[in-house]
Amino acid sequence: MKLEQIRIDGFGVLHDLTIDLEPDLTVIYGLNGSGKSTLLNFIRSCLYGFYQRSSIQRYEPLRGGIHGGSLCVATDQHRYLITRTQARRSSGTLAIENLDSGLSLPEAYLDELLGGISQSVFESVYAFGLTELNQLKLIDNQELNTLLYSIGLGSSISLADVNSRLVSEMDSIYKPRGRKPELNRVLEQLREITVKQREVEHVTGEYFRVIKQIETVRREVDAVRLTLNEKNKESRRIEIMLEVWPIWQDLVVTQQRLDQLPEHNLPLNGLERIEKASAELERISQACYKAAVKLGFELDLSTVNTAVYERLQSELTLLKEQHTDFELQIKVTDERCAQAEIECSDLEQQIAGIDNEAKIAAGDEYDYASRKQLFEQLKSLVIKQDQPTNIITTLVLAAGLVGWLAAALVFYSSNHDFGVWIAAGTFLLLVFVLGSVQYSRSKAVGKRGRTIRDLALKLGIQDLDRELLTFEQVLEREEALVKEKERLEQNLRQLRARAAVYRNNLEDKRREEHELIQRFSELKEQYQLPSGLRLTDAEAFLEATAVLPRLLEEQNHWEQELDTIYQACGTTDHDKITMMYRVQSERETLAEKIARLEAVLQTYFGSKYSEAAALFKELDKAALVSQYDVLNGEVNSLEEKLNELQHELGRLTNQKETLEQSQKQEEYQLEKALLQAKASKLAGRWGSLKTCQWVIDEVSRKYERERQPQVLQRASRYFSAITNNRYTRVYAPLGMRELKIETAEGEILSPDQLSRGTVEQLYLALRFALAKQIAHERVKLPIFADDILVNFDRPRLLRTVKLMKELGKEHQIVLLTCHQTIADLFEPNQIRYLSQRANSAS
Structure with missing residues (x-):
């Protein structure tokens, strides 16, 4: 899987950010605080979900945008868009889209794309920074331990643990100077039993004589x-x-x-086969007769030319199929024409109905447009008639009021005469103005009333108060009918055009059918078929001719069947053959x-x-x-x-039991035998464990010399390339979950004996090797590294960059850095820049 594009809506300081990545190696350069580490955490969160809301690693948007973004990835088969956005659950909502088909995929499909890689493995191997590089989390991961320390046979068993368990079990069985181990205790018990046996050696021979007699009697009993x-x-x-x-x-x-x-020695079911062959030959004869009647001439199967009949059948079959197709197409086209005519008639009737309804509503004097224009004029005049006193009258009254107030003010002042004259003048002026306004208004109202009556008369409205609203509703209905009529007329024009196309297609199909019939006539002349044969009869003709080759083959088969049976029976006499089969049937019954x-x-x-x-x-x-x-x-x-x-x-057994009450020799003997058997078993077990311990020691020495897991072998090559062969091998001693490093001089070191930069180079080589091994076994995922080269000296830095370029040809790598000198070591087309505000990239 390769990452093609990163799109961030809002994540920490990053906002509205899009970065297109190279398929091999991409370097993302940005200054401190530009969001490189935030970008690395976005990759982790987009694939495995946001952290809890209280976590500082959740990276809520600080500069706007919806929390989340998307990754565009590509596999060998398809391209996918993986989008994660905020939701009620803390991990966010995940959406996966197949960009090739446009289908949405379930969330579980992401695990398939990641090859089942867990988040801990992803953060340890594929998405790490300088801090993670110095830590040993990948060595503590059980899933990665299997790759690092297994012998290479698919096993994660520690032989050191096995050897420890062997020593523990051997010590529990036997120790040279021990007393608690089981074998030591058994040997001590044997010594005690031996001492007790010596104490009872004085037992008389009577007991042994009885024992011998019992054994003798038992042997006799067994023999009898x-x-x-x-x-x-x-x-x-x-x-x-x-x-x-x-x-x-x-x-x-x-x-x-x-x-x-x-x-x-007769054929099996010979009589039934003779009768069946005779019946089949009779059936073939009848079929030949029926075929001859259909064809109009006699048939002789011996003269049938199979090739000619097969060629004729092929051409007739083709013509028949084409004719059937044409008939079906003509029928369908004819039905479409008829249906189109019916639909045209229905539309015409609907249009006529609309015209009748509009005529009833409007009458014959005016069309809809004229009636609507007159009604709008009438409605406007009626509205003006109902308006209150115009603004001029209002202004005059206001002026008069102001004048009277002025007169009153003067009157109450020192000049009373002047106030009286002003009041009288203002009153006369007000009376004159109001009279003029009232006269003009009355004249205008009268003229408006005559115009309203004329318009109402033209529209046929008798009572304006009662019929005005009704007439407006009628006009609205007329408008709806006009629009519906226009729509139906448009549909009618389209339907008539389609009907014309159907009629043209029908004429073309009939012309093609005529050409097909002409071809059938030529075929009849070519093969000398009956002149009265019609194309519709071709199927019956084909049936008649199709049976001829089969009948010829069946006739030959059944004639050979009869010859085979007659030769086996040695006669063609049916009675003799019947008698022979009767005798054979009787023999079979007796058998x-x-x-x-x-x-x-x-x-x-x-x-x-x-x-x-x-x-x-x-x-x-x-x-x-x-x-x-x-x-x-x-x-x-x-x-x-x-x-x-x-x-x-029974008597001897009773005597033996009586003697046993006085001695314990047999018990001691039995107990000694049991202890000896137990000691022998424990000694054998201890010897087997000792042999296994020797084998493990030999395997350990051979393993450390010759075999190491594939991951460590590959890591050794990478580490050697980075350090210019100063360190030649990285290996794990058999059964030990720790790493050892061998120098060019043969010195064996532990990681804690290396410098910080060398340790980082070691763990980087291990991560590259692990990613390579996981890609071989499961899935190939991109590697994201955040400023991991800062502690490398110049020569090792250059060799590491060279190694990354080589690995990038097969495995996509994304390096984030804030050091311009490191970014300059890569090709310009491989570098992407993060701005200081972390909101764009180029």
Whole structure:
């Protein structure tokens, strides 16, 4: 997976930021505080979710924008847009879109894109800064431990732990000077038992004599019981033979009858096959006759030219299919034309209905536009008529009021005469002005009233107060009808154009159908077909001609079938063949009966059937009865002897128990045997563990010389390249979860013996190797590194940059840095710049 573009809406100090990345190596340069570490944390959060709301690593937007953004990634098959935005849950809302198909994918698909890489592994191997580079978290990760320290056989078992467990288990079994280990305790118990045995050696020989007698009697009992079982089996076998004697006699008679019948090697189901072949040949003859009637001439299968008929069938089939298609297309086009005509008629009727409704509403004197214009004039005049006294009258009254006030003011002053004259003059002026205004207003009202009556008369309105609103509603309905009529007329024009297209298509299809019929006429002349044959009859003609090759093939097959059966029977006489099959059927019946009888006998005798059959042939029934009586007498004698021996065995056992009460020798012997067996088992276990310990020591020495995990081998090459071969190998001692470094001089060092810069170079090489190994086994993810080269000296810095460029050809790497000197070591097209405000990139 490669990252093509980073788009941030709002994340910490970053806002409205878009960065396009190179497919191999990209360097993002920015000064301190420009948001490089924030950008690294955005990658982590976008893939694995925002941190908790109380965490400082959540990076809420500080400069606007919606919290979150998107990553555009590409795999070998598709391109995806991964978007994470804020939501009620702290981790945010994740959306995954397939940019090739436009489909939205479930959140679980992100885990598939990441190859199941956990967040801890991603932050340890793929997205790390200088602080993480100096830490050993990747060594503490169990998932990465398997890659670092497994022997390379897919195992994460520590042989050091195994060796420790071996030593612990060996010590629990035996120690040279120990007392608690189990084998030490068993040996001590054996010594104690030996001492006790010496103390009871004075036991008399009576006990051992009884023991020997018991063993002798037990052997006799076993021998008698074995002989009794044999006699019982023999007696039972003779009894079964007497029971199945009638079955055996039936088997012998049936076998004799079978031997008397002659044996013929006839084909299986020959009679049925002869009858079927004859019936099939008759059917073929009838089919030839029917085909000849359809074709109009006689047929002789021997003269049928299969190639000609096949070519004719191919051409007729093609013509028939084309004709069927044309008929269907003509029918569909004709139906479309008829449907279009019906729809045109419906639209015309709807338009006529609208015209009638408009005519009823408006009358015949004026059209809609004239009526609407007159109504608007009438409505305007009515509104003006209802308005109160105009503004001029209001101004005059105000002026008069002001004059009277002035007169009153003067009157109350020292000059009373002048005040009287002013008041009188103002009053006369006010009376004159009001009279003039009232006269003009009355004249205007009269003229407006005449105009309203004329307009109402033209519109047919008798009572303005009652009919004005009704007339306005009628006009609104007329306007709606006019618009509906315009829409229907537009639809009618489009439908008539489509109907014209349908009619043209119908004419073209009929012309093509005529050309097809002309081609059929030429075909009839070419193959000399009946002149009255129509294209619609081609299917029947094809059926008649299609059977000819098949009939010829079937006729040959059934004639060969008859010849094969006749040759096997040695005759063509049907009666003789019938007799031969009757004899063969009787033989088969007898053979089946023999098989059933032998199966019944097999159930009685099992694997001893052949011996029983031989005995049946040697003896008759009387001899078997006599032998059965003799065996029963022997069985009775043996049962009596067995009872006597068991009685004697009981007596000796009682005597032995009496003697055992006075001595413990047998108990000690048994206990000693058990302890010896236990000691032998423990010694064997201890020897096996000792052998395993030796093998582990040998494997450890060989492993440290020859084998290391693939990750450490690759890390050794990277580390050697960075340090110019000063350090030649990174390895893990077998069974130990720690790293060792070998110098060019052969000196073995631990990481804590290296300088800080060298340790950073070691852990960087390990991360590159881990990313390479995970890419080989699971998924290839981009590597993001934040200012990790600052502690490298100039030569190692240059070699590290060279290594990163080489790795970038196969594995995408993104380096973030605030050092211009480091950024200048890369190609200009690989560098992206973060501004001081962290809100743009170029």
